[in-house]
Amino acid sequence: MHPFEALAEPVRRRIVDVLASGEHTSGQIAELIGSEFRISRTAVSKHLRVLRDARLVNVRAELQFRWYFLLTDGVEELEHAVADLRMKLDRRVGWNSERGCEHDPLAAPPFWALTKPVPVKGPGRPYRRGARGAQKTAPIAADPDAGLFRVWPVPPPPSASTQRADSASACSSRAAAPAARGEPPMNQ
Helix, strand or coil: HHHHHHHCHHHHHHHHHCCCCCCCCCCHHHHHHHHHCCCHHHHHHHHHHHHCCCCCCEEEEEEEEEEEEHHHHHHHHHHHHHHHHHHHHHHCCCEEEECCCEECCCCCCCHHHCCCCCCCCCCCCCCCCCCCCCCCCHHHHHHCCCCCCCCCCCCCCCHHHHHHHHHHHHHHHHHHHHHHHHCCCCCC
């Protein structure tokens, strides 16, 4: 349970306020809170259970008494929730009444952008009117012969005479291979 949710009730806030002074028995807490808020002992017991489930309060048994005390871990969790809320408040968007101006944290450049120079725009930059006008050279992509990627040359197709010579040498090598292994030649 979120610590804000546990402290949403004024009764629970008062119980935490009482327990901040030290340990108290459930009877002492029920008597004090019951008289202030006009609620029953059962209702006080339920509020103590909600605070115990939220890990803001713990209990120890001693004979017939139940001693309740405030946990420092619960208070630290509450402090973390408040710190998170404060961080969100610092990053809020809109009218800032303390400063009297609009505030948009996304409009400000990020910290890493402040170290890099702005390439073209901004104060202190040279006058560059017309620098992006007519192009002096054609862009590389406009040349259809060169293209964007290198194209490897396609080898010329083989002529008819080289095809016959290649097929004859392939046949003779197939016929010579069985003879080299000591097998009878294949019928052609």
